[in-house]
Amino acid sequence: MIDYSYLAPPQEAHNIVHSNDYIKHQEQEQGVRKIYETVVYDKFEMEKVKELKEEIKQQKILLNSDWKESDYLRMCYAGRFDKKEVIKKLLQHIAWRRTKINHEINSNSEQFFKEGICYLLGRDKQFRPIIILNAHLIDQKKHDKEQIFKALSFLLGIVKKYMLIPGKVENWIFLLETNNIGCQGLQQKILEVLIDDLSTNFSGYLERMFVLNPSSGINFLWKQIKTFLNPETINKISFLQQKEFKQLQEFIEPNQLEQKFGGSQSNLKKFWPPYNLDLQDGYTKNNNGGNQKLDLRFQNIEEEEENDPYDQVDFNLNIFMKQQQQIYYVVSNKTQQDIQQDNKDEQELVQNSQDQLQKEDPQIVSQQKIQKNIFDEPEQPELQQQIIHKEEEKKQNIPQNNEIKDSTEQVILTDRQKNCQQLVNDTEQNKLLTHDEQGFNSSGNKLNEESHAENMIIQNVDPVNNNKGCCSKCEIF
Numbered sequence: 001m002i003d004y005s006y007l008a009p010p011q012e013a014h015n016i017v018h019s020n021d022y023i024k025h026q027e028q029e030q031g032v033r034k035i036y037e038t039v040v041y042d043k044f045e046m047e048k049v050k051e052l053k054e055e056i057k058q059q060k061i062l063l064n065s066d067w068k069e070s071d072y073l074r075m076c077y078a079g080r081f082d083k084k085e086v087i088k089k090l091l092q093h094i095a096w097r098r099t100k101i102n103h104e105i106n107s108n109s110e111q112f113f114k115e116g117i118c119y120l121l122g123r124d125k126q127f128r129p130i131i132i133l134n135a136h137l138i139d140q141k142k143h144d145k146e147q148i149f150k151a152l153s154f155l156l157g158i159v160k161k162y163m164l165i166p167g168k169v170e171n172w173i174f175l176l177e178t179n180n181i182g183c184q185g186l187q188q189k190i191l192e193v194l195i196d197d198l199s200t201n202f203s204g205y206l207e208r209m210f211v212l213n214p215s216s217g218i219n220f221l222w223k224q225i226k227t228f229l230n231p232e233t234i235n236k237i238s239f240l241q242q243k244e245f246k247q248l249q250e251f252i253e254p255n256q257l258e259q260k261f262g263g264s265q266s267n268l269k270k271f272w273p274p275y276n277l278d279l280q281d282g283y284t285k286n287n288n289g290g291n292q293k294l295d296l297r298f299q300n301i302e303e304e305e306e307n308d309p310y311d312q313v314d315f316n317l318n319i320f321m322k323q324q325q326q327i328y329y330v331v332s333n334k335t336q337q338d339i340q341q342d343n344k345d346e347q348e349l350v351q352n353s354q355d356q357l358q359k360e361d362p363q364i365v366s367q368q369k370i371q372k373n374i375f376d377e378p379e380q381p382e383l384q385q386q387i388i389h390k391e392e393e394k395k396q397n398i399p400q401n402n403e404i405k406d407s408t409e410q411v412i413l414t415d416r417q418k419n420c421q422q423l424v425n426d427t428e429q430n431k432l433l434t435h436d437e438q439g440f441n442s443s444g445n446k447l448n449e450e451s452h453a454e455n456m457i458i459q460n461v462d463p464v465n466n467n468k469g470c471c472s473k474c475e476i477f
Contacts, residue, residue, distance in 0.1 A: 002273050006285040007120070007162045009169055010278045013127035016168045029081050032232050036070040036204060038167035048076045052086060061090070064097055078203035080230055089200050096201045102153040109151040110272065112143065118155060119271040120163075122256035128207055129163045129172045130252065131155070135190055136179035149193050156202055158274070171207035173251065175261065180215045191225055199233065209237045210248065212261070 023035040028044050041049070049072045056063065063071075075093065079086030096102055113119060117137045122130045138148070156172075164170055176194070199206065211218065219239065226234050240247060245262035256277060257263025268275060275282040 004158050004162045004274070006279060006283055007158070007274055007276050008285070009123070009127050009163060009165055013165055013169055016126065016165075018168075031077075033073070033077060033204060034207070035167060035170055036073060037170065041073060045073055045076070048081055049073055051083070052076060052090075055083065055087060056090075059087070061087075061094070063094065074203040078200055089203075092200050093203075096153070102150055103157050105154050106150075108147055109154055112147070112151045113155070113272040116268070116271040117143075118151060119268065120155070120159065120274040121258065121268055122252065122265065122277050124173050124207075124252045124256070126171075127165075127169050129159050129169075130175060130256070131159065131172055132175045132177065133194075134177045134179075136177065136181045138190070145190075145193060148190065149197055152193065152198060153201065156198065156205075160202070160205070171205055173207055174209040175248075176209060176211045178211060178214055178218055180213050181218075191221065195225065195229065195233065195237075206236055208251065211237065211239045212245070213242055214239045 018035060023039055024031060024033040024042070026032050027042075031044070033045075049069075052072050052075065075086055075090045078089040078093075115137060116134060118131065118133045120129060120131055124130060133152075159172055163172075174194070194209070211222075214222075222237075222239070226237075238247075248257060248262060252263070254262075254264040256265065258265050258267045260267050265277070273283065279285060
């Protein structure tokens with residue numbers, strides 16, 4: 001199953017603004033309407049639609065579930081507002097609409113398209129789709145009137161569903177190439193399909209039909225047929241010889257017209273599936289020019305946002321710190337091997353320190369494990385040195401900063417341990433005074449700014465929005 005949505009009109013087609021005269025000109029029975037959707041109908045049209053609805057109700061005619069308000073008016077125009085003719089056209093249309101094979105492709109119709117007998121290519125200056133029918137390729141023995149009708153019904157159904165814009169583009173152009181064949185080759189049945197059957201089931205969609213390279217026999221046949229047509233339909237059909245193909249460019253740009261019709265576009269060789277000239281390769285809608293760069297731009301923005309290292313700061317401070325440590329290592333030009341070796345050496349030092357402490361007091365080791373879990377992440381070499389320094393202080397039982405201690409982490413000392421603690425404090429008092437002279441405060445709990453980062457108070461801030469670090473001396477920002 002082919003997805004025909006790649007045939008959609010270019011973005012420029014949505015910007016069309018039609019004049020009132022284009023939407024509808026002339027009045028009452030002589031009126032000609034080109035736009036049926038998203039517009040207001042005049043008083044005469046509304047009265048005729050009301051009459052048709054009453055007649056449908058009176059005759060108990062069942063309409064399709066997808067029937068729209070515009071379908072009533074199209075039927076009125078198809079029957080030229082004559083009640084009997086309108087009902088006749090309506091019944092024909094309902095029967096065609098309910099016949100499933102008219103809206104499906106079969107092997108015969110697909111072959112009909114692949115041979116280039118009928119295909120789609122280009123748009124006119126009002127972005128109306130162009131349908132080409134090479135009548136001279138029709139084999140009278142293989143293709144009867146019914147088969148031609150079914151193939152055209154399916155193809156025009158695609159055009160109606162995918163290539164039009166309600167209120168903007170509601171019509172198409174038909175190019176009928178006869179290649180100077182006589183009326184015996186073309187026969188009357190082809191014109192009957194195009195003019196009678198299609199005008200009933202696609203009422204109001206034909207903008208212009210150009211019969212190209214007509215023979216004298218076709219001209220004669222046309223004179224007979226047009227006596228049964230209304231003036232508006234007659235005005236839509238033009239006959240052009242090859243030397244008159246320049247007139248096509250009044251409606252169609254050369255780059256939307258094949259060279260064989262006087263345009264600059266190369267003659268199409270692959271006719272099915274339909275080719276869209278607005279796409280780079282004719283079929284892939286992702287390459288549709290106007291929106292491609294815009295889509296890529298937004299895609300790049302989304303990728304940048306996904307890779308933003310700061311987008312999880314508010315949710316997990318530990319992850320954020322790990323990211324900053326990695327950045328620090330890169331800036332310091334340290335190799336991964338050097339980092340691993342440093343970590344290994346430092347871990348051995350920490351383990352030796354813990355073993356020694358365990359021999360002296362297992363409770364202190366338990367406290368250290370609890371504190372280590374608080375900052376359980378890969379430390380920088382500087383942070384490892386801080387931990388070692390901290391262990392040495394604990395062996396000396398120097399009081400730690402109360403701001404980073406939790407009540408559950410307090411160590412209950414026995415009477416004997418308290419006495420030992422007092423002796424150690426008295427012994428170390430002179431050392432603390434010496435440290436005071438080197439920049440430590442008198443209470444002994446001011447931290448060295450470079451080696452005691454683990455004792456700094458961590459603030460819960462947003463470094464992206466507030467442009468501040470996580471602490472007063474943080475080197476990250």
